[in-house]
Amino acid sequence: MHETTKHETVFTGDARTRLSEIMTRYPTKRAALLPALWMLQEARGWISDDGMTEVAQVLDLTPAYVAGVVTFYTMYHRHPVGRHFIQVCTTTPCNICGAEGVVDAFLEHTGCGELGTTSADGRFTVIEVECLGACGFATPVMVNEDFIESVTAAKVPELLERYR
Amino acid sequence: MGYPHKSHPRETVVLSEYFGDAEAKTYKGWVKRGGYKALEQAVGLGPAGVIEEVKISGLRGRGGAGFPAGLKWSFMPKEKTKQHYLCCNADESEPGTFKDREIMRWTPHALIEGCLIAQHAIQADITYIYIRGEFTEPLEVMERAVAEAYEHGVVGPNASGPLKEMNIYIHKGAGAYICGEETALMNSIEGRRGNPRTKPPFPAAAGVFGMPTTINNVETLAAVPHIITKGGEWYKGLCRSNPKSTGTKLLSVCGHVAKPGNYEVEMGFPLKDLLYDLCGGIRDGNALKAVIPGGSSVPILNEEEAEGCLLDYEGCVEAGTMLGSGGVIVFDETADMVFQIMRLAKFYAHESCAQCTQCREGTAWTVRILQKILAGNGEMKDLDLLLDLAENMTGKTICVLSDSCAAPVVSGIKKFRSEFEAYITGVRAPVMAAV
């Protein structure tokens, strides 16, 4: 997706310095791609086509190559998402512990209604994700970088209060 | 100890001793608890000495493959002509498994120490600890711990001897289960799509960046310092059943047990005791229906098989399954096996890297057939089709994701056929709308 306004460069000043430091960890520029994409997403909230082109230029890769990598990994957003991006694990170990009920509760209480859509007020997007590696603490939920364990449908309204 | 629970007396607490202990996360706290002595000893032993000790211990890979760690390290070139690498596989994404997360967020320095000892043994200059992107807390804790390690001269410019030239870096993943496959992990570090590679070449010959590489799981590496300080013989002695399976295993128990969590037991521990004794039995007093003991990629056990299964590599094979990663998923009588097998197939379909035809197309087709059955439109021949598909998906691809999708389908139809037939004959009402 292209940005609606002109893309603002991310890798200048401190960010460029930080990326350069990261690049020293690897023998190829290509290997700094995942870290660079994380930096881009942290700065802009999502990864646009222009963002991919910028990263490509900085690392001597092609935009098409970068796009191939971005679309492989599910944690990179390719379009803007709600301010609070809610990911609920529904794979089998959590599924048998009520995960789908947790999803329904989030959809209801955020006003999103549907998976993947952003709420009208722009605050929330809710998606289902695969195993988050906290199966003994069903159901784990991520809200942006917050990893919350043991969420139940009943706890959802209270949890959402933290995210205004 | 299965944080947040207290250690059960029948646990053999080695790796999990400090789970829940906030001070153990810090360098000072770790040293106070005896940390980094093993590293010092290891440097004294030298690479060959370390490898020998680990070989004696019988330590096997704890990520799922169970390959002898000492043997794997000995595949690395003895004479170093190129850059060597260690990759620590902290991508933990196998459904049912949540042990590496605990090791990293409670005892980060244990992992660092294990990595450095391994690095020394295989003459690797650099370790990349590949942590899945979703593991916010482990990432934070490990980054801080690595910084402390550099600061306090454990590794890097402030260190001395061989550790001075070594480096440890954290590499953050971005959401792909398949990156837990060792060759896909290496591709991901290289900045590529996480596609598994065909073998040969094997990592010890040409791994990350084409250089000799060893990949080890977090739990495997965390055991190494203990093997150095207490000796390989000690570790070998932690064995209840088959002498080829030694040491302790962190079993991640989840699903329908009263007390889900990580439990550390000696290899060969009976699954029955784990469930009914350590985990407090099935929740709500329900009856046990099925157990997947090794993460979702291994065959499902029914109640009888589960209660007779010993938890080590050979014991699980004998019971018709595999120990795998030790992610114990417990299903009680309320579980809809057909739906959950569909949900697992959906997991594999979502995670398929798309290289191999059987996996890319087969996982998706498997999901559709199962959804058709759950929507009340299934036919008996669909079960034959699922089994035929599963056969086509087994043993024919670059990696075993395809086989992993087939395993629950095959074992599920074999052992819970009546549940499938209930949907097909209409005895059980559909639970899904037709897709």
Next chain:
Amino acid sequence: MGERELITLTIEGIEVSVPEGTTIIEAAKQVGILIPHYCYHPALPITGVCRMCLVEVEGAPKLQIGCQAQVAEGQVINVSAPEAVKARQGVLELLLINHPLDCPICDQAGECELQDFVFQEGQPRTRYSPEFPKRFNPVEDFGPDILYVPNRCILCTRCVRFMEDVAGTPVLNVSERGERAFIGIHPDQALDHMWAGNVVDLCPVGSLLSKDSLHKARAWELDKTASVCTGCSQGCNINVDTRNNVVVRLQPRPNAEVNQYFMCDHGRHHYRWLNRGDRIEAPVLRLGNDQKAVDWDHALERTAEIVKGAGGNAVALVSPSASTEAMFLARKVLATFDTRLMFRVASVEGEAPLIGVPNLALREERAPNATGARVLGYVEGDVNAALRGASVVLIVNDDLDGVDSEVLAAVGHVIYLGTALPEAARNAAVILPSTNVVEEEGTFVNRDGRVQRYRQAKSAPGMARPAWWILSEILHQGGQGDGADTAAGAFAMLAETEEVFQGLSYDAVGFHGRVLADGAGVPS
């Protein structure tokens, strides 16, 4: 260079010995067995993803992929073992679950590897349709000439690997994961690389298509003829596809020494001129102020008169697209004169290499036989200056761009031999219609001094004849010794007198060409 040890093994019951390091799939080719495959291609890095080439290797616990597994001494390989056949049938069935039944409207039909292998060993039914919907994505324009039909794509990734490793520009990627995967392109990059058209050839199915060829002809209606590209001096080997005597498409023809499996887009798309209708239709003589169309006998008689035994200055101006045979005979026709042998070749600045193949590029010299001309003593120079004072000028298909028509008019006799008639040659004494490259047989010498044969792909229009024939007849009629009766004969004549061609013949040259002695003609 070390000699590789020979490994002996048995494939389908046939014993074969191949060098160490040979893959099973290549070893099988040696005994005439083509193991079905998609992602494998000898010019691309091995990736082993399609899983189509699974074969049984006795003693191995699992089936092996023939494209990557290397042969071992004493190995016994069973391509048609039931387990292997079932596995391959499984792959085919899975490829077909989402692949649309587009054959009736798909350009690839008739030259489709999915059709071929399904027909050869697939199942005659599907267990997927009609219950489940096929994946649908709309057709994409990768621009400028290439369309991508995602529904038909089998994700063999040949196109991605070609662009990344052979063309050196990763323009195509695999996007997404799992069943959702497709070949992608970034909006800031177009598929405009000079060698991009090769991905259409590489695509085993009708997923990557050439817009230029779209819906033009059915593969089974096409006749294929071996030829050589005339776009530049590289001399890529090609096949000319014709249908009802019209050139419809050019495709590369494999030659390990020249172009491997590839040709550039300039050569590939430069074929419409071969079908031009504005040709010289018949021999024409100028009689006084009149011009009259005549038959060949008259035209040749008159021409022979002009060149017979005369002295004075002459110029032979040949096109660098003329055959070596024609260039040689033109020289012979003017042997009794004090002749300037000249040619002019168009040059475009900047080569476009295919970096993954040694010594392969779209070259600056945009004609196929400039080296042939040089080797035969033709030179570049001031044509107008050479024409002044010439009593006879023999032009073989030069387009006369930039030639002063007054200067030409002042020449004693102009003999114009060509495909189309330039304005400046309107008043030539003799106008003779000749054939173009696909209407005759002949040779070109490429920039590396390799002489390569091309064959006739379609019949000539009107009364056009090959230049070698016309010039042979002139020699014959003029009593200047014999010409040749065949193109092979003309080449044999050439080989007899020209040192660097010694020992060569059409048979010796074959269809992969031969390098001339001592690297003759190769620019230093």
